[in-house]
Amino acid sequence: MPRELLIEAAERWGTPLYVTDLDAAAAAAHAWRSALPGALVAYAVKANPDPALLRRLVIEGFGFEVVGPVELALALRAGCPPERVVVNGVGQTDADLADGLATGALVNAETLGALDVLVHAGPGRIGLRLNPGLEADTHPYLATGAADAKFGLALDELPVAMDMVKRAGRAVASIGAHIGSEIDDPQSFGRLATLISSLAQETGATQVDLGGGFAGSPAAWAAAVRPHLPEAMRLIVEPGRSIVRDAGWLLTRVARVQARGHLIADAGMTEFLRPMLYGSRHAVTVLTPGTDLPPHEGDWTLSGPICESGDVLSRHVEEPSGEGALIAIGQAGAYGLAMASTYNGRLRAAQAVIEGETLRLSRRRETLEDLVARDA
Numbered sequence: 001m002p003r004e005l006l007i008e009a010a011e012r013w014g015t016p017l018y019v020t021d022l023d024a025a026a027a028a029a030h031a032w033r034s035a036l037p038g039a040l041v042a043y044a045v046k047a048n049p050d051p052a053l054l055r056r057l058v059i060e061g062f063g064f065e066v067v068g069p070v071e072l073a074l075a076l077r078a079g080c081p082p083e084r085v086v087v088n089g090v091g092q093t094d095a096d097l098a099d100g101l102a103t104g105a106l107v108n109a110e111t112l113g114a115l116d117v118l119v120h121a122g123p124g125r126i127g128l129r130l131n132p133g134l135e136a137d138t139h140p141y142l143a144t145g146a147a148d149a150k151f152g153l154a155l156d157e158l159p160v161a162m163d164m165v166k167r168a169g170r171a172v173a174s175i176g177a178h179i180g181s182e183i184d185d186p187q188s189f190g191r192l193a194t195l196i197s198s199l200a201q202e203t204g205a206t207q208v209d210l211g212g213g214f215a216g217s218p219a220a221w222a223a224a225v226r227p228h229l230p231e232a233m234r235l236i237v238e239p240g241r242s243i244v245r246d247a248g249w250l251l252t253r254v255a256r257v258q259a260r261g262h263l264i265a266d267a268g269m270t271e272f273l274r275p276m277l278y279g280s281r282h283a284v285t286v287l288t289p290g291t292d293l294p295p296h297e298g299d300w301t302l303s304g305p306i307c308e309s310g311d312v313l314s315r316h317v318e319e320p321s322g323e324g325a326l327i328a329i330g331q332a333g334a335y336g337l338a339m340a341s342t343y344n345g346r347l348r349a350a351q352a353v354i355e356g357e358t359l360r361l362s363r364r365r366e367t368l369e370d371l372v373a374r375d376a
């Protein structure tokens with residue numbers, strides 16, 4: 001952990017503050033590239049759309065997986081060539097789909113209705129995102145590939161889909177699926193590769209897209225997947241969390257102490273929803289101590305300031321410290337700032353990045369003026 005830089009960042013820009021280490025994220029992305037020579041490594045922007053991070057990944061030659069028109073615009077603004085962008089989104093409008101195709105990005109149809117729009121839109125690269133009907137061992141909110149999930153075309157819709165494609169004189173550029181997140185077992189991806197590559201061969205697609213979601217090393221993923229893919233088949237992989245999870249921290253200070261065992265931080269569920277949403281656990285490190293704590297029997301909980309009892313960042317804090325303590329919440333680079341909200345009138349946190357030994361702000365803290373700027 002770049003402790004001194006994190007302390008300096010909190011002094012310069014205040015808390016709550018997200019800090020992303022761009023070198024660490026780039027190194028994690030390179031691990032995917034080294035494990036899968038020739039594949040398109042399309043970072044899932046939803047995991048952390050920090051603008052400086054996106055620009056760095058573009059410079060390093062990576063692509064992006066985006067959901068819907070705004071993430072697509074962010075990817076293109078960051079300078080990503082459209083050939084390296086894959087667009088997903090189960091609820092995209094007709095205009096979103098047609099406009100996405102017109103940019104030159106690969107646009108995946110997830111429903112027959114979306115496919116109908118795409119095959120009748122202007123030229124462009126159309127992909128099919130399938131629901132593979134595969135269960136993955138993960139939190140139920142993070143599983144996306146089971147047969148009853150809302151994502152992707154059902155396997156038994158594929159003949160109808162291919163008929164629509166052929167009748168419109170179009171072709172399918174890619175067949176893919178994303179089975180969920182935080183999946184530890186590489187064999188889940190081996191099974192997915194077997195299914196998707198045989199469907200790609202049946203449909204004439206020359207690319208397979210196996211999504212993101214693996215929690216282990218890219219080398220282990222590659223070893224499980226590669227034997228199931230023909231040499232000539234181009235591969236797209238969409239890792240998000242594994243690129244940024246360990247490259248980001250949320251910095252927060254203890255604002256108040258409730259002697260009944262609550263350290264009330266200046267960040268909570270509005271800055272970092274994951275502990276509340278998925279019960280995720282994160283390292284809590286005291287960077288600079290605060291005031292002494294009053295006596296309390298039992299564990300201290302790091303709670304947020306939001307009017308919700310579930311607003312907890314961490315239970316059983318190992319190193320509790322009082323008012324003013326500066327705390328780094330670790331493994332916060334993925335799905336942290338991306339899920340921030342303004343509930344309870346919270347202004348979204350500032351974002352900083354580390355590159356080499358330097359620190360810079362990549363997005364300033366939201367202001368009240370920003371919040372009311374759209375009021376009619």
Ligand SMILES: Cc1ncc(COP(=O)(O)O)c(C=O)c1O
Nearest residue numbers: 044178181212213238239240241
């Ligand atoms: C279609 C798609 N691809 C890739 C990802 C990235 O998953 P992860 O961050 O777990 O690697 C997601 C996450 O939800 C997704 O929905």
